[in-house]
Amino acid sequence: MRHDTSFDWHEPGLTIGQVAQRSGVAASAIRFYEAQGLISSDRTAGNQRRYHGDVMCRLAMIEACQRVGLTLAEVGQALAALPPGQAPTRQDWDALAERLRTEAQSRIDQLSQVLRDLAPAPEPGPPRSGA
Amino acid sequence: MRHDTSFDWHEPGLTIGQVAQRSGVAASAIRFYEAQGLISSDRTAGNQRRYHGDVMCRLAMIEACQRVGLTLAEVGQALAALPPGQAPTRQDWDALAERLRTEAQSRIDQLSQVLRDLAPAPEPGPPRSGA
DNA sequence: GGTTGACCTCAACAAATGTTGAGGTTCTAC
DNA sequence: GTAGAACCTCAACATTTGTTGAGGTCAACC
Structure with a gap:
């Protein structure tokens, strides 16, 4: 059974150039x-990398995670x-996605909390700007 | 790190050591x-820094923003x-907070989108995005 | 079986985000 | 008016996250 998305989980192996492109x-x-x-590859007899389709998922996830402030080390822990080996199941991805969403959202919540606390007492009288 | 909101906006000037503490x-x-x-200070006659209370807000914001993936340059743009000078009004902080929350949330949304797309539905018509 | 582009490793560099230390100055308390 | 803590600047170093280049190998096509 091959659930074909844009790539095929069971392609013989993508070169690094193909993956990059x-x-x-x-x-x-x-x-x-x-x-x-964070990712892994097989090697040809001549030592060149060959990737499976899940590398595309991993790369997309890495990029998105970095955008929300996760370090590569943190992404690596999650991906671990x-x-x-080869093709994580949908459940694998779903569980991972849930973890990451939760972590990211908690950071946003922390930011929101800080922002809320920033401007403490508004008070009808605005702060006298003559410091 | 403590987010001490009980300081006075109009203290004569905090030393860098006090701010750090x-x-x-x-x-x-x-x-x-x-x-x-990202922050600024006055200087004493002897060239030592003296900070106003809003530096505490700025620092708290910087830390929280970094946690959600904003670079210092981006935080700097926002803080700009x-x-x-001295004491931003509550409206100033509110507007800034709104900007930052929006930006952070949009990054989370991007991550969520990526995560959703990662594990395409195996059963029904899968999205065929051209490679 | 050669040619050529893609690939390999390894090392040096780069930018962002700080920390540490040396050497000197200021501030405050006595 | 001085001792010592706290501060100053500047430069070197550290870590993360990569990029670039040199020198050599692999693979695919004619």
């Missing part, structure tokens, strides 16, 4: 993420919950 | 933020909307 993430960044353990 | 932000970081233009 499809995902919009630079090959150098992809190698970097791999060195950090996925099965390391 | 009250805010929980290291003096070195405070100097760094000042060098980046505040009156540069």
